[in-house]
Amino acid sequence: MKTFSSKQKSKKSGERKQTVLALKTSNGVELLKEKAMHEIVMDAKEIEACYKKVGEEISQSLKNEEKRPILLCVMKGAMTFLIGMMKYVNIPVIVDYIHISSYDGTSTTGKVNLLKDMSFDPEGRTIVIVEDVVDTGISMKYLEEFLATKKPKDIKVAAFVDKPARRKAEVKIDYVGKVIKENKYLVGNGFDYNEIGRNIPYVFVPSEEDFKKWDEILARDPLKKKQ
Numbered sequence: 001m002k003t004f005s006s007k008q009k010s011k012k013s014g015e016r017k018q019t020v021l022a023l024k025t026s027n028g029v030e031l032l033k034e035k036a037m038h039e040i041v042m043d044a045k046e047i048e049a050c051y052k053k054v055g056e057e058i059s060q061s062l063k064n065e066e067k068r069p070i071l072l073c074v075m076k077g078a079m080t081f082l083i084g085m086m087k088y089v090n091i092p093v094i095v096d097y098i099h100i101s102s103y104d105g106t107s108t109t110g111k112v113n114l115l116k117d118m119s120f121d122p123e124g125r126t127i128v129i130v131e132d133v134v135d136t137g138i139s140m141k142y143l144e145e146f147l148a149t150k151k152p153k154d155i156k157v158a159a160f161v162d163k164p165a166r167r168k169a170e171v172k173i174d175y176v177g178k179v180i181k182e183n184k185y186l187v188g189n190g191f192d193y194n195e196i197g198r199n200i201p202y203v204f205v206p207s208e209e210d211f212k213k214w215d216e217i218l219a220r221d222p223l224k225k226k227q
Contacts, residue, residue: 038204038205038206038207038210039184039204039205040202040203040204041180041184041186041202041203041204041205042178042189042202042203043202044201044202046178047084047189047201047202047203048084050085050160050177050178051081051084051085051087051088051177052088053177054085054088054158054160054175054176054177055085055086055087055088055089056088057175058071058085058089058091058128058158058175059088059089059090059091061156061174062091062126062128063091065091065125065126065153067124067125067126067153068091068092068093068094068125069091069093069094069125069126069127069128070093070094070095070096070118070120070122070125070126070127070128070152071086071089071093071094071095071096071128071130071158072096072097072098072118072122072127072128072129072130072147073095073096073097073098073130074097074098074099074100074129074130074131074132074139074143075097075098075099075100075115075116076099076190076192076198077131077132077133077190077191077192077198078130078131078132078160078190079097079190080132080189080190080198081130081131081132081160081177081189081190082095082130085130085158085160085177094120094125096118096119096120097116097118097119098114098116098117098118098143099114099115099116100112100113100114100115100139100142100143101113101115102138102139112138112139112142114146118147121150122147122150122151122152123150123151123152124151124152124153125152125153126152126153126154126155126156127147127152127154127155127156128156128157128158128174128175129143129144129147129155129156129157129158130158131157131158131159131160132159132160132161132190132191133159133160133161133162133163133186133191134157134159134161134162134163134171134173135163135166135167135183136166136167136168136169137167137168137169137170137171138168138169140157140169140171141169141170141171144157144171156174156175157171157172157173157174157175158173158174158175158176159173159175159176159177160177160178160189160190161177161178161179161180161186161203162176162178162179162180163179163180163183163184164179164181165181165182165183166183184205185205185206186203186204186205187200187203187204187205187206187210188200188201188202188203188204189201189202189203191203193206193211193214194214194218194223195223196214196217196218197214
């Protein structure tokens with residue numbers, strides 16, 4: 001029976017790490033399957049620590065709410081963060097989703113499109129917007145202003161990653177998993193490149209080789225959006 005394993009070698013935290021994916025056979029022989037150079041931003045252990053930190057902070061700050069707060073997941077990137085984080089939330093909550101779009105490839109368009117509104121009426125309740133990353137702040141500003149028209153008790157923001165270097169609109173983030181000061185494009189653990197990489201269990205900065213490989217995949221299997 002064949003099983004997959006992963007090896008990572010690094011001199012110290014924060015340096016570029018070599019990720020080697022190997023195929024392990026039943027007799028313990030490992031065959032090299034793929035080798036790539038990545039700058040690892042967060043490994044699985046660091047990601048789980050972020051989930052725990054944010055989940056416990058939400059529990060503590062909202063424990064006296066009369067009405068259950070709504071954890072509003074911003075699709076699609078934040079779904080991994082929501083699922084991982086909410087297991088550390090120990091107060092009654094409502095989970096809802098909203099879908100917006102502002103990115104094309106690696107760049108933000110600066111224009112926010114609402115693709116799906118939330119399902120529940122938030123009037124009189126606290127909304128916690130659960131987002132994968134706050135960078136320019138344009139999408140978050142749009143969400144805050146849009147949701148304010150629904151007359152919630154309060155609006156708070158929980159972000160897996162905060163990238164203040166790219167900020168163009170002033171927004172307050174109430175719960176932050178990790179602050180990344182450099183302006184780096186991220187893939188993995190919910191972050192994607194044209195729907196590639198969301199399922200990778202760590203967060204990394206893609207190499208030119210990665211982008212080349214992914215563009216080849218997209219050329220063979222292009223995405224078609226519904227009109």
